[in-house]
Each structure stands twice: as structure tokens, then as C-alpha cells.
Amino acid sequence: MNADALRGHMDALLLSVLEREPLHGYAIIEALRERSGGVLDVPSGTVYPALRRLERAGLLAGEWASDGGRRRRTYRLTDAGREELAGERSAWRSFTTAIGRVLDPLN
Amino acid sequence: MNADALRGHMDALLLSVLEREPLHGYAIIEALRERSGGVLDVPSGTVYPALRRLERAGLLAGEWASDGGRRRRTYRLTDAGREELAGERSAWRSFTTAIGRVLDPLN
DNA sequence: AGTGTATATGTAGGCTGTCTATATATAGAC
């Protein structure tokens, strides 16, 4: 998976894995790997700053928790985050349609 | 269309529109707009440097021509460019599959 | 007790491709 290909789609991915239940960063990385069939292996240096960015934007709400001695920051979708996710899904569809039309060898 | 979303997919788009016939930069921009149903309106400041980059990489071959007093640089796919296009199409399929799985609300 | 691996978060700095804004020049319509 080329790194540049992810540009501009990371937000949608992060919001999407948080749709069903709140998760912390490390669990999000694993969820992305599993749900993509092993294709997406996003480094922590990408995910943690992105989560902070989405929190600053009001799309996620983060909260510190402890499991034994380990600190975790668990993120959940805000209402604004849910709206944003819907918009991202719509944008993804029109994006793939547009690129797909150009790449279609029948053209 | 968000600018970042295109990152990493521009090469595939450019190679793809040149698959059937050689075109010059301006015509490529129009072809992208038409074939995407008006969604892709890529500025010249993106396309011309990208074409040079692909030429340097040996994927395109450019040649100056004149239509009346206007100078045009017409690009055609090289053999390496055709191979690259096949790879880009394959990468596009696995990319959309992976992202689509994560974005799928059924997950 | 010490080593190694998995879990867990985070920062600094680099890279690169896309964008905006600008410049140049010809052709043709009005």
C-alpha cells in the first residue's frame, strides 16, 4: 500500500472504526489491519497525531483510562463526528466513481 | 473533490487517459474532466509538473509539435508506462477493496 | 534477576505531491 494513496482518506478510516464502539489508538491500528484484510498497516506516528487532530476538530472525544498500570486514551465519535463520517462515505463513493471511470480500460 | 484525495492516484489517471492515444497537457486536463463526469478539474499547475515527472521516470515520452503558431508537447505511453498502468490498476483495485471494507457500515 | 515481546502513547523532523498564483504567448470572436 503506497503511503500517498491514503492521503485524505485517513479521517474516514478512523471515524469508521469508531462508529460501533469507542477504541483506543492501539486497538484502532489493529482494527484497521483486521478489517482491511491485512492490507492497512498504519504506523503509530500516523494514527496518534491524526486522532489528536480529529479531537481538536470536535469529531472525536478522547478520555484517559487505565487498564492495570497502562494508560489508554479511548476515543468515541461525537455527533459532529457521525455527521462527518456520513459525508466522508458520500465523498468516498463519488471519488471512487470518478477515478474508476477514468481508469476503466473500456474508455 | 478534496485535493489530498488525489495524492498518489494522479499517475494512474494520467497514464490511463494516454492509453488509447497520445495527447498534450491541455487535452489531458479536458479528458480527465469529461471522463470523470466533471468531477475532476485538475489545475495546470498539477498536471504539467506531473507529466514531466512521468517523462523523467521513463513512463511517458514527450514531443514538441506545432498547431499553427501554438506549441504543444504531446505525450505517449512508453512500454514501461503501459506496464506501470497495469500495476496502477491492480493497486487501485486492492486500495478500494481495503478502504471499502473498513468504511462498510455493515462492519 | 534478566531478557524479550506485546501492549500503549507520543514527538520531531523529513518528504513529496498537490495547490494557488502568476507569467507568457497565440488564435479567433466580437
Next chain:
DNA sequence: GTCTATATATAGACAGCCTACATATACACT
């Protein structure tokens, strides 16, 4: 003579993803 379309190109800004590194706990194994 002016405006728009055609045609190419560069400079510099910007943003986000990356690598590499730093820190710390839990747990298995020796």
C-alpha cells in the same frame, strides 16, 4: 482593440503521512 479560449510553465505554500526515536507497563520464559 478587447476578451476568451487555447497552451505551457514555474515559484512557493501547505498539509498530511512517514521514519525514527523515546518512554513505560505487563507478561512469559529462562
